[in-house]
Amino acid sequence: MRVLFPVLALIGGIAIAFQAQINGGLGKKAGSIEASFISFLIGTAALFFVTIFFGKGNLIAAGSVPKWQLLGGLLGAFYVFIMVVTVPKIGVASTFIAVIAGQMIIGAIIDHFGLMGGIKDPLTTKKVAAFLLLFVSLYLFNKK
Template sequence: MLLPLIFLLLLIGGAALSAQSSINGRLGSNVGVLESAWLTFASGALITFLLMFFFEPPHEQTLFTVPKWQLIGALFGVIYMLVVVFAVPRVGTAAATVATISGQLLMSILIDNFGWFGNTSMPTDPSRITAMALLAGALVLIYLSNTRRRERATAEVTATQ
């Protein structure tokens, strides 16, 4: 029973990321990429701090005692946010999302295969390679769709001038 709930929560989280990407992309176009990213991290930090303060149970280690390489994960969130806020207004939410998921899947396959970051090794198999190829195909199709749409829009603007 718990596993379906976890996957439902992951789907909701994924939908929230796409909505966030689109909204932050628009905000970034209006106020700037860095200001939009700052708002995301500042509000996220405040909400997370409150949740942590009231709901997080004590753990054996703290942020000050864990291996320092584990703190690098926070920097990847900054990279992701800056890239998405910059990219979405230029390529669209769907293309940015599929490209992001493609990068996530590729890195996840590598992490699983080699057991990086202390994870259990899960060797790459044909199913995972097929999934990556299908996702790459989806990215190509969305890219081509965007390219055709831009070409039509440019032709319409040229025709009306």
């Protein structure tokens, strides 16, 4: 079980890399906002059918959660839009170095303070050094 979740995350990362390139190409043809909408529409339709046939939860429970917890869909749409705009300009790898840096920095802040009900994991000098290395990698990767 210890290996399962990191492998699933790796597979998710692979899928997101393909998604970014696919959506970037779609954005060139259909437009950035339109491509983002198409991507989310197809994803929503797929999840609708998966929910109908395999769902065991309670969709109505969404009405009882704090309203800020419903922002995930908006943030997902924003992320897809950013990918559609950015990938055709700087490529998948450069985009993901920046995305990963942003995710790790904000993730570390969320963990440090235990924001939104998360676990508390203090920010250390090792983590700050890792962030600096991320920015160095972003610079080196994009230096012509």
